Ligand SMILES: NC(=O)C1=CN([C@@H]2O[C@H](COP(=O)(O)OP(=O)(O)OC[C@H]3O[C@@H](n4cnc5c(N)ncnc54)[C@H](O)[C@@H]3O)[C@@H](O)[C@H]2O)C=CC1
């Protein structure tokens with residue numbers, strides 16, 4: 553028998569989505585621009601729902617809202633690049649955060665083409681060029697399990713973080729000794 557079992561949700565307390573989001577706002581996260589290109593064309597969006605899954609094989613996950621305007625493009629292309637943002641990318645995050653036409657989003661930065669064909673942000677803190685290996689529907693979102701094809705490390709030592717619905721800078725100056 554598996555040591556971890558899925559709990560029965562019958563009779564579980566209902567958590568209001570707004571209360572869930574308020575709790576999630578207290579959970580700091582790195583900010584990324586997720587991009588794709590291929591048969592369905594180019595698209596990209598800002599994301600905090602990105603997580604390392606396993607290093608063997610190197611895999612990360614990205615959660616994408618199925619109602620977003622970019623969803624069908626990502627689904628059709630099957631490749632994506634995860635570009636982690638630095639302090640200089642605040643405007644870029646807002647542009648890719650929704651409601652802006654795709655070409656306007658991409659015009660605000662320099663990109664190189666990754667091995668998968670997805671656009672890679674030239675001055676990202678770090679980039680992961682990936683093929684989508686598996687995709688699972690959970691509620692409103694699609695969880696994309698992404699196999700990393702190519703890594704690219706940037707030169708900046710500072711990163712952008714999103715916490716309490718605002719942007720912050722992570723780096724040596726904010727390091728807590730210990
Ligand atoms: N995972 C997601 O889909 C996220 C979506 N957003 C989008 O950006 C907008 C602004 O976000 P905030 O300023 O942080 O205020 P907010 O109150 O809408 O969200 C607070 C936190 O809840 C989580 N969250 C928000 N919408 C979510 C969703 N649909 N599914 C799962 N988790 C969600 C995120 O961790 C977010 O930082 C949101 O309304 C949402 O459209 C932002 C962060 C994550």
Ligand SMILES: Cc1cc2nc3c(=O)[nH]c(=O)nc-3n(C[C@H](O)[C@H](O)[C@H](O)COP(=O)(O)O)c2cc1C
Nearest residue numbers: 597598599600601615616617620621648649650651
């Ligand atoms: C800081 C930030 C983090 C976000 N994180 C996510 C995320 O993890 N997953 C997601 O589906 N949308 C996320 N969004 C929202 C998408 O970026 C947005 O829905 C996307 O750009 C599509 O918008 P559109 O439907 O107007 O094109 C985030 C937005 C912001 C500003």
